[in-house]
Amino acid sequence: MPSSEPSNAPASPITVSVVDDDPMICQAMSLILNDYSQGRISVVSTSHNGADAVARAREERPDVVLMDIAMPDGDGITATAGLRRLPAPPHVLILTSLSPKGTVERAAEAGAEGFVSKTDAPEEIISRIVSVCEGRPQYNPASQRQLLADLHAHRPMTRRDEARALLDALTERERQAVLLAAEGLTNQEIAARLFVSERTAKAHLSSASEKLSMSRVQLAQLVGRADLPSPLCR
Incomplete structure (x- = not known):
C-alpha cells in the first residue's frame, strides 16, 4: 500500500x-x-x-x-x-x-x-x-567577515586560512561552482559537472561574486590562495 x-x-x-x-x-x-x-x-x-x-x-x-x-x-x-x-x-x-x-x-x-x-x-x-x-x-558573509576581524585582533591568520574561511561562507553549490570556475571551466561545463542548467550555474557564480564582493577573476585568485584539492563533484 x-x-x-x-x-x-x-x-x-x-x-x-x-x-x-x-x-x-x-x-x-x-x-x-x-x-x-x-x-x-x-x-x-x-x-x-x-x-x-x-x-x-x-x-x-x-x-x-x-x-x-x-x-x-x-x-x-x-x-x-x-x-x-x-x-x-x-x-x-x-x-x-x-x-x-x-x-x-x-x-x-x-x-x-x-x-x-x-x-x-x-x-x-x-x-x-x-x-x-x-x-x-x-556563518553568513557578514558574520564571517566579523569573525575574521575578531580573530585578526587576537592572532594573525594565514592567507590560506582567510581564503578557506571566505569560501566556507558560500553555500555548497556556490562553492562548487567557484572551484570549477577557478579550474577554467566555462559556465556550460560547470553546469554539466553539477548536473544543473547553464542558467543555474551562472546564478551560483553571480551569487558567490555578490556575497564576497569579488569578480570572477578575484574568486579564482581566492581559490588559489585557499590551496584546495580539485573538487570531486558527485
Missing part, C-alpha cells in the same frame, strides 16, 4: 526551540518555522531567558536552538555554552539582527554553529536550520 504521507515531508521533523526575551520575536519565529517549512521543522518551545532555555533543552532535547544574545538571567553566549555541555547538546544558531564586535568569535568559542538574522526571509532561516543539522556551519 502506498504511504499517505507527503513525499516532501520527513518522517521526523527537525525540532527547534526559540529563545528571545521579546515574546513577539518568539511568536514570529514560531509562525515562520511551523507555517513555511512544509513539515520539515517543528517548534517545540520558546523561552525568554538563557537559564530557562537550558532547562527546557535538557528535558525536550531539541535538534536546534535559535538563541538571542542580549537577555536577562545570563546572555545568549553563556546559555550557548550551557547548552553545549548537555548530554544531548543541540545545534545552536545565534538569533540576531547585528554582529557587534567580538560577538561572532565568542559565539563560536561557546559552541554556536552560525547565525540567523531576525530579518532573513523565511526560506533562508529554514535553509540555515536544515543545513546546520546536516553538519554545515551557518
Whole structure:
C-alpha cells in the first residue's frame, strides 16, 4: 500500500526551540518555522531567558536552538555554552539582527554553529536550520567577515586560512561552482559537472561574486590562495 504521507515531508521533523526575551520575536519565529517549512521543522518551545532555555533543552532535547544574545538571567553566549555541555547538546544558531564586535568569535568559542538574522526571509532561516543539522556551519558573509576581524585582533591568520574561511561562507553549490570556475571551466561545463542548467550555474557564480564582493577573476585568485584539492563533484 502506498504511504499517505507527503513525499516532501520527513518522517521526523527537525525540532527547534526559540529563545528571545521579546515574546513577539518568539511568536514570529514560531509562525515562520511551523507555517513555511512544509513539515520539515517543528517548534517545540520558546523561552525568554538563557537559564530557562537550558532547562527546557535538557528535558525536550531539541535538534536546534535559535538563541538571542542580549537577555536577562545570563546572555545568549553563556546559555550557548550551557547548552553545549548537555548530554544531548543541540545545534545552536545565534538569533540576531547585528554582529557587534567580538560577538561572532565568542559565539563560536561557546559552541554556536552560525547565525540567523531576525530579518532573513523565511526560506533562508529554514535553509540555515536544515543545513546546520546536516553538519554545515551557518556563518553568513557578514558574520564571517566579523569573525575574521575578531580573530585578526587576537592572532594573525594565514592567507590560506582567510581564503578557506571566505569560501566556507558560500553555500555548497556556490562553492562548487567557484572551484570549477577557478579550474577554467566555462559556465556550460560547470553546469554539466553539477548536473544543473547553464542558467543555474551562472546564478551560483553571480551569487558567490555578490556575497564576497569579488569578480570572477578575484574568486579564482581566492581559490588559489585557499590551496584546495580539485573538487570531486558527485
